[in-house]
Amino acid sequence: MPRAHPRPRAGLPRPCPRASRRGLAFARLWQCWRWRCWAGISAWGWGKAQQALQEQYRLGSLLGHGGFGSVWAATRLSDRAAVAIKRVPRNRVRHWGELPNGTSAPLEIVLLHKVSTGFPGVVQLLEWLELPKDIIIIMERPERSQDLQHFIRARRFLCEEVARELFRQVLEAVRHCTSCGVLHRDLKPGNILLDLATGQAKLIDFGCGTYLQDTAYTHFAGTPSYSPPEWNQFGWYYGQPATVWSLGILLHQMVCGEHPFRRGHKISWDHQLSLPPRLSQECQDVIRRCLSMLDVDRPSVEDLLCHPWMQDSHLP
Template sequence: MPHACPRPRAGLHRARPRASRRGLASGRLWSYWRWRCWAGISAWGWGGTASLWLRLARARPRVAIKRVPRERVRHWGELPDGTSAPLEIVLLAKVSTGFPGVVQLLEWLELPNDVLMVLERPERCQDLQHFIRARGFLPEEVARELFRQVLEAVRHCTSCGVLHRDIKPENILVDLATGQAKLIDFGCGTYLQDTAYTHFAGTRSYSPPEWTHFGWYYGRPATIWSLGILLHQMVCGEHPFRRGQNISGDHQLSLPQGLSQGKDKEPLKKLYQGKFGNLISG
């Protein structure tokens, strides 16, 4: 069961921190990368996170650093080796290793006031939100391929017992060199369960109607709903609900004339309405 994050002792932040090192993929990291990482932590007293970031930013291969204040870590879990870790790290450990459609967690560090995650970052990449905005909308063949990859990533996560809960363009990274899409940011994630959830985590504009009206939702149908909104954004270039508009399953889609006609439109409508439940079943 997840447990609350312990509070750092008063005054601990003034002392030189001793960072605990709990790596999940130590064998995959280069020695010079390790040296720069630890050099940054030893310099915590005169540079803090900024110093560590600058040193890591010069390393190769390129990585991304995610910093989470300890007081914001509400749920903790346990890694396979018995180590206690923030739930986001535990979930990433379950789904990221060896699967290209999920961002790889390379290392993580626990400091007195923060938790740092070292994540892979392609040399040339862009989140899907900016990828769509730069083009207005995506041609159907491009949207089809990217959406297929997102579906595979979601199916992989659910097969591992993980529910992402915040699927949206900002949480999908596109490698501009290879076209590979990667699901990122499991900060709202949790374990997949068959019973209803009564606590919502994620982005409200992607929440399903049952949460809005009844205060509960099921993991797989809610994921299908958010995937439908994502697909709409890909091919139409905009969120299907205007800001402030009530989210409803009865909402009639207004699709552009340029989309494929006839039977090709029906899958978009059904997916948006949450009728393709088998798409993400393991």
């Protein structure tokens, strides 16, 4: 005879179907995961500052992580606004600066404070907290957004009209940062956030940034594959030419869908940059000029904004 299943005792809930048990297990796992996420925001314990964070924001998914720390999507409970919460371990903060009110703060926050207020092309700093073991940075986050790296990857490459408009916005953001005395130093598709509802591009992540100076830099911060040849050859670079080199790689990635100097391919002084014939001559000229081997041959940001290819700019 087949074995009979025991009948549930009175007062106890009936066994759930397998799907329901899975759903219950998932719900418990989700609650545990969220608790661990908040615990990760500040590993030092459930202090008042961490409790205030929990009362003001609902933590969402992980947006990115790396040597800098972690960035999480979150919702501000007071008005349901979407925000991004960045956690940086204090022991990874190498440089500090001073805010206008005299408060000492990590250099990333000082730079972001200088460039973000009132300019749409840079992510807005909302607030920041200094905890015993972590620095917490809270920034705006468009409700529907995607970084440029994933935006390009989903389309393989961008048509010139769309690339032109986005490139113009990045140029204007770089010009704004320069006028504020700030050098970003890590321009790449992953550090450009697109508001999919408005088409606005926003420069994010000033963790590698520094103050703009007229003299050469002898320390590199940023992504090595975007570093200019003068740094790789001589160990120095100037802020503006290095920025324009990164902009050339960025534009190439937009319209070609790949880095012009792929991993393992070294840049030589007699390199010949091969570009698809489908690109207009004006677009090719912008890329080639930005990727000039000699830094003195590269155009300025103002020159790029005045280039004939940029004059046909219009919203995508």
